[in-house]
Amino acid sequence: MKDLRDNFRLYLLCIALSLRGQMQYRASFFLYSLGQFVAIGIEFIGLWALFHRFGNLKGWTLAEVALLYGMANVAFSIADTFGRGFDTFSGLVKNGEFDRLLTRPRPTTLMVAAREFPAMRIGRLLQGAIVLVWAAIALQVHWTIPKIFLLVGAIIGGACTFIGLFVLQATLCFWTIESLEIVNAVTYGGTLTAQYPMTIYRPWFRYFFTFVIPLACLNYIPVSALLDRQATLGVPEAFPYFAPFIGVLFLLMSLRVWKFGERKYCSTGS
Amino acid sequence: MKAYFALFSARFRMLLQYRAAAIAGFGTQLAFGLILVMILEAFYRSGNAEQPLTQAQAVTYTWLGQAFLGMLPYTANPDPEVRDMIRSGAVAYELALPLDLYTLWYARAIASRSAPTLLRCFPLLFVAYLFLGMTLPPSLASGAAFLVSLLAALFLVSAFSVLITVSLMWTVSGDGIARLLPSLVFLCCGLIIPLPLFPDWAQGILNILPFRGMADAPFRLYLGHLPPGDVFAIVAHQLLWTLAFVLLGKWLVGLGSRRLVVQGG
Numbered sequence: 447m448k449d450l451r452d453n454f455r456l457y458l459l460c461i462a463l464s465l466r467g468q469m470q471y472r473a474s475f476f477l478y479s480l481g482q483f484v485a486i487g488i489e490f491i492g493l494w495a496l497f498h499r500f501g502n503l504k505g506w507t508l509a510e511v512a513l514l515y516g517m518a519n520v521a522f523s524i525a526d527t528f529g530r531g532f533d534t535f536s537g538l539v540k541n542g543e544f545d546r547l548l549t550r551p552r553p554t555t556l557m558v559a560a561r562e563f564p565a566m567r568i569g570r571l572l573q574g575a576i577v578l579v580w581a582a583i584a585l586q587v588h589w590t591i592p593k594i595f596l597l598v599g600a601i602i603g604g605a606c607t608f609i610g611l612f613v614l615q616a617t618l619c620f621w622t623i624e625s626l627e628i629v630n631a632v633t634y635g636g637t638l639t640a641q642y643p644m645t646i647y648r649p650w651f652r653y654f655f656t657f658v659i660p661l662a663c664l665n666y667i668p669v670s671a672l673l674d675r676q677a678t679l680g681v682p683e684a685f686p687y688f689a690p691f692i693g694v695l696f697l698l699m700s701l702r703v704w705k706f707g708e709r710k711y712c713s714t715g716s
Numbered sequence: 717m718k719a720y721f722a723l724f725s726a727r728f729r730m731l732l733q734y735r736a737a738a739i740a741g742f743g744t745q746l747a748f749g750l751i752l753v754m755i756l757e758a759f760y761r762s763g764n765a766e767q768p769l770t771q772a773q774a775v776t777y778t779w780l781g782q783a784f785l786g787m788l789p790y791t792a793n794p795d796p797e798v799r800d801m802i803r804s805g806a807v808a809y810e811l812a813l814p815l816d817l818y819t820l821w822y823a824r825a826i827a828s829r830s831a832p833t834l835l836r837c838f839p840l841l842f843v844a845y846l847f848l849g850m851t852l853p854p855s856l857a858s859g860a861a862f863l864v865s866l867l868a869a870l871f872l873v874s875a876f877s878v879l880i881t882v883s884l885m886w887t888v889s890g891d892g893i894a895r896l897l898p899s900l901v902f903l904c905c906g907l908i909i910p911l912p913l914f915p916d917w918a919q920g921i922l923n924i925l926p927f928r929g930m931a932d933a934p935f936r937l938y939l940g941h942l943p944p945g946d947v948f949a950i951v952a953h954q955l956l957w958t959l960a961f962v963l964l965g966k967w968l969v970g971l972g973s974r975r976l977v978v979q980g981g
Contacts, residue, residue, distance in 0.1 A: 481895030488899045492908035499913050500763030627740035631747030638751050646758035651750075 453556050460560035468565055475566055482569030486519065490577060493641075506643050512581035514669050517597070518640035519574030521604030521664070523567045529609040531561040533633075535616035539623050545713050554708060555701060558616070585673065593672055596686060600668035603693025604640070607664055608633065610693075610700035617700070617707040623714060632659065640665040660696055663689045719815060724823040731831035738835040741786065745840055749782035753848065756909075768912040773939045776851050777910045779844040780935045786833040787870065788907065788930060789877035789898055795821070795828055798881050811973060818969040821881060822962070825874040857944035861937040864947055865929075868954040873930050875961035876901070882965055885972035906932035912941070926957035 468475055493515065497508040526533070535558060538544045547557045587593065615629040636659065644652050644666040656662040671686035753775050760771040769777065798821060801807040810817060844850035853859040880897055902908050904927035911922055911932040922928055933950045936942040942950070 478895065484896050485899035488903050489908060491903060495914050495918075496759050496909055498915050499767065500759045501765075502762050503759055504762050627737075628743040628747075631744045635744075635747050635751055638748070642755055642758070647751075647754050651754065 453552060456552065457556055457560050461563045464560075464563040465565055478566040479569040479572075482566065483573050484569075486570050486573045490515070490573075504643065504646055509581045509584040510669075510673060511642060512577050513585065513673070514643065514665055515641040516574045516576075516578030516581055517601055517604065517669065518637050518665055519570055520578060521601050521640075522608050522637045523570035523574060524601070524605040525608030525612065526570070527564060527567045528559065528605070529612035530564050530567075531558045532609075532612040532616035534562065536619045536624060539619045539711075540714060542714055544711070548711075555613075555704060587672065592687070596668045596672050599687075599690030600664050603690035604661070604664040606693035606697040607659065607661060608636070610697040611636065611659065613697070613700040613704050617704045620707040620711045636661050660692045663692045720819050720823040723820065724827050727824055727827035728831045731827060732835060734832065735835065738832065741832075741836050742839050745782040745785060745836070746843065749779055749840070749844065750848070752778050752782075769910055769939075769941065772849070772851060773941060774910055774913070775849045776939060777906070777935050779841070779848065779850040780938060781907050781931060783837040783840045783844070784833055784866070784931065785907065786836055787829050787873055788901060788905065789829075789873065789880055795824060795877070795881050798824070799884050802884050817973060818878070818962075818966045821878050821969075822874060822965070825878045825881070826870065829874050829877065830870055853938050854940040855944070858937060858940045861944040861947035862934050865934040865937055865950050865954065868951045868958070869930050869934050872926065872954045872958045872961070875958045875965065876926070876930070878965050879961055879968070882968045882972060885968075901927055901930065904928070905930040906935065910935075912936070926954075926961070929954035929957060 490512075493511065494508065497503070497511075503511060538547070538558070538561075544554075547554050550557065611629070611633050615626070615633065618626055618629065636655065639647070639651075639655055640661050644655065644662045647655075652662070668686045668689050671683075756774050756778060757771065760767070760774070798807075801810060810820065813820070841850070845852070853862060904922060904925055905911075906928065911919075911928055914922060922932075929950065933942070933954070937944065937947060937950065
């Protein structure tokens with residue numbers, strides 16, 4: 447337990463250092479955040495235009511889909527900030543830098559995660575949050591404690607799932623060395639997928655993002671409960687409240703797989 | 717002229733070597749195309765009014781977009797080597813060459829926008845046509861018009877991506893404005909959603925802007941959504957904007973190299 451607290455303190459220290467470093471380039475930080483904020487905002491115009499043209503999406507209104515959209519983007523930006531070190535992990539394996547991490551008396555996951563903390567991702571976070579707030583106001587959600595729990599829990603669980611995906615992507619590097627671009631289809635593609643109600647997709651695709659990668663449990667299902675809609679995936683009523691734990695579980699499982707991969711690691715020698 | 721062409725062809729052949737990257741891109745674009753197509757299909761099933769683009773046309777449009785995605789300047793840093801040159805100061809060597817810097821970069825840009833796309837587009841088009849609902853052009857004339865305007869699009873896109881590169885002479889880090897441009901281009905050229913699906917009042921503005929010439933106009937020629945006879949007007953629109961970008965780029969390069977401080981070391 448003491449170890450855990452100690453490691454956690456070290457992690458916070460690394461993040462604080464990284465933040466201080468980034469704040470030395472204030473103009474760059476500001477411009478990057480603004481750039482990302484507007485860039486992601488431009489994507490939302492596409493969504494708006496589709497609703498302008500078609501009126502609804504399988505009975506969902508723009509505000510309802512915007513709720514999904516906002517949650518997916520907030521969750522992803524949190525994951526992108528905390529899990530960035532895993533996303534760029536292939537560089538460490540390629541140049542042999544990972545060997546050095548192995549010699550240190552700390553968990554490798556901690557050191558990889560603490561390596562990068564791009565606070566600039568706040569641009570996407572802000573954009574997602576604004577869409578989220580707008581959607582919540584437009585929908586006139588009647589907020590109760592369970593509903594707030596659903597919203598916050600789903601976002602945290604979603605972020606855990608995305609971090610878990612980054613960890614799995616990095617784990618693959620133990621075998622492939624090169625980072626596999628195809629994994630982007632699951633991470634970035636997953637964000638795109640989670641922005642829409644799961645029921646619009648073909649069954650095999652829906653099952654993949656429900657049972658293999660539990661994104662539906664962290665977006666579509668809790669949001670349906672939040673909006674008092676019948677989730678058509680046929681889940682029990684209490685299920686959405688357990689959903690956040692599925693995300694945490696997914697992350698823990700990914701870390702397990704990481705441990706396994708680490709044991710198979712064979713240095714490139716460079 | 718010969719020197720620039722040699723530069724282009726050397727770069728072009730070099731970029732054709734990156735076959736593994738092309739395969740990786742193929743998988744990613746296939747996945748994204750599939751998601752986008754499913755989303756569009758769901759919208760089409762939801763609205764029952766007559767749309768300016770049929771569902772089958774929208775699907776083909778989306779696949780064309782994924783196949784030729786690599787042609788568009790989709791990153792804030794369309795030519796990493798030139799950026800490194802500007803950062804490291806090696807750009808001074810380029811300036812010392814008895815060549816025009818702008819034309820040099822333009823030739824490089826044409827190669828970087830065409831070679832990787834050429835590698836990627838055929839497998840994707842093939843799979844999309846066989847299994848994923850993409851259709852062939854309705855007539856030979858439509859197909860030919862598509863190819864002609866796609867070539868003009870290449871010149872237009874390259875001229876535009878040089879402008880992004882040139883902007884690095886001022887901002888160096890490439891953050892901010894250069895990061896906004898790609899998503900603006902994506903929205904206005906039809907890569908996020910097909911342009912005809914935008915509200916009718918927006919069509920007039922989109923028609924004037926240069927971006928539709930980068931993807932939307934060639935795609936609609938392919939679909940027969942625009943008659944093949946329109947190709948002349950479209951290519952004229954594309955080349956006019958290309959000329960404007962080239963002139964602006966040349967002027968900026970001149971301005972930039974006069975105030976350029978070479979980062980030593």
